Amino acid sequence: xxxxxxxxxxxxxxxxxxxxxxxxxxxxxxxxxxxxxxxxxxxxxxxxxxxxxxxxxxxxxxxxxxxxxxxxxxxxxxxxxxxxxxxxxxxxxxxxxxxxxxxxxxxxxxxxxxxxxxxxxxxxxxxxxxxxxxxxxxxxxxxxxxxxxxxxxxxxxxxxxxxxxxxxxxxxxxxxxxxxxxxxxxxxxxxxxxxxxxxxxxxxxxxxxxxxxxxxxxxxxxxxxxxxxxxxxxxxxxxxxxxxxxxxxxxxxxxxxxxxxxxxxxxxxxxxxxxxxxxxxxxxxxxxxxxxxxxxxxxxxxxxxxxxxxxxxxxxxxxxxxxxxxxxxxxxxxxxxxxxxxxxxxxxxxxxxxxxxxxxxxxxxxxxxxxxxxxxxxxxxxxxxxxxxxxxxxxxxxxxxxxxxxxxxxxxxxxxxxxxxxxxxxxxxxxxxxxxxxxxxxxxxxxxxxxxxxxxxxxxxxxxxxxxxxxxxxxxxxxxxxxxxxxxxxxxxxxxxxxxxxxxxxxxxxxxxxxxxxxxxxxxxxxxxxxxxxxxxxxxxxxxxxxxxxxxxxxxxxxxxxxxxxxxxxxxxxxxxxxxxxxxxxxxxxxxxxxxxxxxxxxxxxxxxxxxxxxxxxxxxxxxxxxxxxxxxxxxxxxxxxxxxxxxxxxxxxxxxxxxxxxxxxxxxxxxxxxxxxxxxxxxxxxxxxxxxxxxxxxxxxxxxxxxxxxxxxxxxxxxxxxxxxxxxxxxxxxxxxxxxxxxxxxxxxxxxx
RNA sequence: GGGCGUUUAGUUCAGUGGUAGAACGUUGCAUUCACAUUGCAAAGAUCGCUGGUUCGAUCCCAGCAACGCCCACCA
Numbered sequence: 001x002x003x004x005x006x007x008x009x010x011x012x013x014x015x016x017x018x019x020x021x022x023x024x025x026x027x028x029x030x031x032x033x034x035x036x037x038x039x040x041x042x043x044x045x046x047x048x049x050x051x052x053x054x055x056x057x058x059x060x061x062x063x064x065x066x067x068x069x070x071x072x073x074x075x076x077x078x079x080x081x082x083x084x085x086x087x088x089x090x091x092x093x094x095x096x097x098x099x100x101x102x103x104x105x106x107x108x109x110x111x112x113x114x115x116x117x118x119x120x121x122x123x124x125x126x127x128x129x130x131x132x133x134x135x136x137x138x139x140x141x142x143x144x145x146x147x148x149x150x151x152x153x154x155x156x157x158x159x160x161x162x163x164x165x166x167x168x169x170x171x172x173x174x175x176x177x178x179x180x181x182x183x184x185x186x187x188x189x190x191x192x193x194x195x196x197x198x199x200x201x202x203x204x205x206x207x208x209x210x211x212x213x214x215x216x217x218x219x220x221x222x223x224x225x226x227x228x229x230x231x232x233x234x235x236x237x238x239x240x241x242x243x244x245x246x247x248x249x250x251x252x253x254x255x256x257x258x259x260x261x262x263x264x265x266x267x268x269x270x271x272x273x274x275x276x277x278x279x280x281x282x283x284x285x286x287x288x289x290x291x292x293x294x295x296x297x298x299x300x301x302x303x304x305x306x307x308x309x310x311x312x313x314x315x316x317x318x319x320x321x322x323x324x325x326x327x328x329x330x331x332x333x334x335x336x337x338x339x340x341x342x343x344x345x346x347x348x349x350x351x352x353x354x355x356x357x358x359x360x361x362x363x364x365x366x367x368x369x370x371x372x373x374x375x376x377x378x379x380x381x382x383x384x385x386x387x388x389x390x391x392x393x394x395x396x397x398x399x400x401x402x403x404x405x406x407x408x409x410x411x412x413x414x415x416x417x418x419x420x421x422x423x424x425x426x427x428x429x430x431x432x433x434x435x436x437x438x439x440x441x442x443x444x445x446x447x448x449x450x451x452x453x454x455x456x457x458x459x460x461x462x463x464x465x466x467x468x469x470x471x472x473x474x475x476x477x478x479x480x481x482x483x484x485x486x487x488x489x490x491x492x493x494x495x496x497x498x499x500x501x502x503x504x505x506x507x508x509x510x511x512x513x514x515x516x517x518x519x520x521x522x523x524x525x526x527x528x529x530x531x532x533x534x535x536x537x538x539x540x541x542x543x544x545x546x547x548x549x550x551x552x553x554x555x556x557x558x559x560x561x562x563x564x565x566x567x568x569x570x571x572x573x574x575x576x577x578x579x580x581x582x583x584x585x586x587x588x589x590x591x592x593x594x595x596x597x598x599x600x601x602x603x604x605x606x607x608x609x610x611x612x613x614x615x616x617x618x619x620x621x622x623x624x625x626x627x628x629x630x631x632x633x634x635x636x637x638x639x640x641x642x643x644x645x646x647x648x649x650x651x652x653x654x655x656x657x658x659x660x661x662x663x664x665x666x667x668x669x670x671x672x673x674x675x676x677x678x679x680x681x682x683x684x685x686x687x688x689x690x691x692x693x694x695x696x697x698x699x700x701x702x703x704x705x706x707x708x709x710x711x712x713x714x715x716x717x718x719x720x721x722x723x724x725x726x727x728x729x730x731x732x733x734x735x736x737x738x739x740x741x742x743x744x745x746x747x748x749x750x751x752x753x754x
Numbered sequence: 755g756g757g758c759g760u761u762u763a764g765u766u767c768a769g770u771g772g773u774a775g776a777a778c779g780u781u782g783c784a785u786u787c788a789c790a791u792u793g794c795a796a797a798g799a800u801c802g803c804u805g806g807u808u809c810g811a812u813c814c815c816a817g818c819a820a821c822g823c824c825c826a827c828c829a
Contacts, residue, residue: 239829294829408758412824586767593766595778602791613788
């Protein structure tokens, strides 16, 4: 494409055309790349060509582009474009994540507008609706990413619920099951009563709330008959959730607490329920908090559940999955938990067991999707044992098979793995990979003549296909649960590739991601890769910074501090936007300053005009200049500077010092090249009017290069071309557009030899 | 509570054991020269506070403060 130098640079017109040019070239696909960029195929020995593979962090299908994506993807694009120009076979694998809860939530909200609930629709119809939604909106974010100019191989785009991908997910489940690493257990989980699903700790949001702390007397057993007698012996506990006391199965105190030591082993009477429960000693109890004695409700508190496990306590569920009291709650059955709280507090007051209540600031856990208050309840879940897998992931980083940069994030990673708990992988939602687990229908229908075998029917089978019962006519029904979204995204580096591709493009090189998913995602990809491919999925993890609003707050929709990068692209172009992002991305936290976008735009203008000048003045020679001979001190200086900057830029990109690299190029191009060198050539050969194109231009150029001053059009052209190459990974559109005007080009700048 | 990080010009950030740099902004000057989305120049910083090491610290060490992030927990 020819850029029109008679007009100022207009990103709006140029960018779309250039992107199409890249798409048409097919060069985003490593299999279509010339044997080595910029060099004739014959000169290259195929065996020496190395791969450079980057797996894109999967955007959610529900996502819309934000500054974080823009930063993350610009960095990956710089790496990819640089390595492509260096002659690597570069694959950048894009895809989208089905994002179980998030997507189900969005579609449900959509349906609610039409007054339809998912329960009315039923599972099958609802899932169909989600697919429809996905087909309509699921690629929106990828299309937005294209606007920032990224060169991912779109022909390989995958979705985590594609047929082949899903098969891999289920196979992995079966594999773990067969290894004995998956187990089913009753566990008190964080339950969202609205979404009807369990949530991992990482899916919770906390909100400061004012509540009360109630101090309740539990009478010691031997004073049972004297409950109303103020002189009788009590143990006082403090709680924020009196309604859960109906399910208490112990009182816990710190074994070192002198006040209570003598009571360990004794029992108390649980008020209202009149059940006898033990007093146990447990180190998890902080003697300084409240009274130092805690009621233990394994069913409705995660810490209590763990205490319960240690002391073999019963789990009594008094709140159900809709946050209502169960039948075990007796006269409170059917009430919402909050209503029951009020009644119970009143009843305790009447019984004289409420010692006091005080105001208390606490943090309430809420569902990160819908904001509903979490209710811990016991529930049947699948867990993946983390002992072996966690150790593998830890070892990979400790042995430096995977390097995390900046280095201090290795601590974040290792620290998490030191204390990692088994991973709860089942979710009670409808959108996702349904567990390949089958339960035998309740009644056996014996096969003819085999009546006596029916007792052998397997209750549960883990299988990729619907199993048949060997002993009876009974059917198997698939589990209703689906897998945690991260279970499938953990497989991205290999499940995202076809079998053939997996041979060629696994393992990859670099993963660029944000710090908040180091544990959720990165660690899990590493152990999955090791378990299934016997190799780490990538050797470098680069943690990009976080873009904050200018006041230092997080950029987020809920705070209203979010900024849409597409606005900048629309106004000033993708190159200016990319420039602004990378220009500022030197540290971990980036306080976003819009002014940088304008600076980027000005820089585009400078590049455009300098290029116009150089190309026109030099007569746009057709033959490539490889080693121009310096004649003057200025010539020598600029060539020396160029060589130094180019070397440094390569180093900086490889060290993930993108901001530094861009500052260097900027400084070189604007100040060394434009302000000093170009001005110098003008002094020697003042040019009032642009020379004509064609032979006349070439003649004039010859005059310049052979002039008495000795300044060389060749050097101008050479430095420009080298600068465009250096700039290309950062600002791909404008550099490609200008390159299109050079008569000696061999194709596209994106595959020019660096 | 554990861990990590940040604190340098109006703003956003670089940086070095020998009293500091850029970009943007500000001010002045230039001008029809590829570019006014320009060029040249100037002003602008006791480098968070306190103490220590050192001939010398913004840079090393300790303490403090403010801000931020991550993890855990909050009965």
